[in-house]
Amino acid sequence: MSTVLSAHEIRRSFGTVEVLSGVDLEVAAGEFVTLAGPSGSGKSALFAVLSGFDTADSGEVLLLGERMTAPPAWTDCAVLPQVMGLADELTVAENVALPLRLRGEEHAARVTELLDELGIGALGDRYPTELSFGQRQRAALARALAPRPRLLLADEPTAHLDHATVPLVLGLLRRAAEEGAAVLVATHDKEVHEAAHRQLRLVEGRVS
Numbered sequence: 001m002s003t004v005l006s007a008h009e010i011r012r013s014f015g016t017v018e019v020l021s022g023v024d025l026e027v028a029a030g031e032f033v034t035l036a037g038p039s040g041s042g043k044s045a046l047f048a049v050l051s052g053f054d055t056a057d058s059g060e061v062l063l064l065g066e067r068m069t070a071p072p073a074w075t076d077c078a079v080l081p082q083v084m085g086l087a088d089e090l091t092v093a094e095n096v097a098l099p100l101r102l103r104g105e106e107h108a109a110r111v112t113e114l115l116d117e118l119g120i121g122a123l124g125d126r127y128p129t130e131l132s133f134g135q136r137q138r139a140a141l142a143r144a145l146a147p148r149p150r151l152l153l154a155d156e157p158t159a160h161l162d163h164a165t166v167p168l169v170l171g172l173l174r175r176a177a178e179e180g181a182a183v184l185v186a187t188h189d190k191e192v193h194e195a196a197h198r199q200l201r202l203v204e205g206r207v208s
Helices: 043-050 092-101 108-117 133-145 166-178 190-195
Strands: 003-014 017-028 032-036 058-063 077-080 151-155 182-186 198-203
Touching (some): 003 043, 003 182, 017 043, 017 182, 032 166, 032 190, 043 151, 043 182, 077 133, 092 108, 108 133, 108 166, 133 151, 133 166, 166 190
Parallel strands (some): 032 182, 032 198, 077 151
Antiparallel strands (some): 003 017, 003 058
16 A cells, blocks of 8 residues: 555644654555544644644655645645534535535535435535534535545544444545545544554654
8 A cells, every 4th residue: 555644753842832742653545544642632733734734843744755845735635623614604515515616626416425425415505504513524524525535634523423423424434545545533432443444542742
């Protein structure tokens, strides 16, 4: 399997607190990898660096063999953050279609497919503020998956879901990996860890 994401000696401090203390990790195409760690361990900070939305104090992140210096295109790296980041002025369907429309691609069939698979196909015309947290989270996942990214970073993708909905999300995450994406998921959810190919843990600023 070819390496899609690699991080070497990533260090990041906020004030006098060093949150990331020399992180090393690799995720290959076709892998579904989970990252565990207690609250406050730095998982979200690490994801911000890995996605290019924050800059490490030292170390480097390589995406598809190239050093990352800015947030990459959606097709190279898509992110599902904890805050979800949906645009409130767009409908659910318009949010999911956004990364495809920006590339001038046909989007209707892909949007319908993802919303249906996540059990929110009837909500495409609603706005994010009209949805529950769990529904918003599924819409944000659909948007991240829409352009079929080479790398998917998902931060607690099941945090707001009921138990019956978790398998829908896990199915799409595993399918993304089966289709060749590198999938890295930060989670506290035991069910998500059990579905992964490999599990990592962030402890005292390092990955083991």
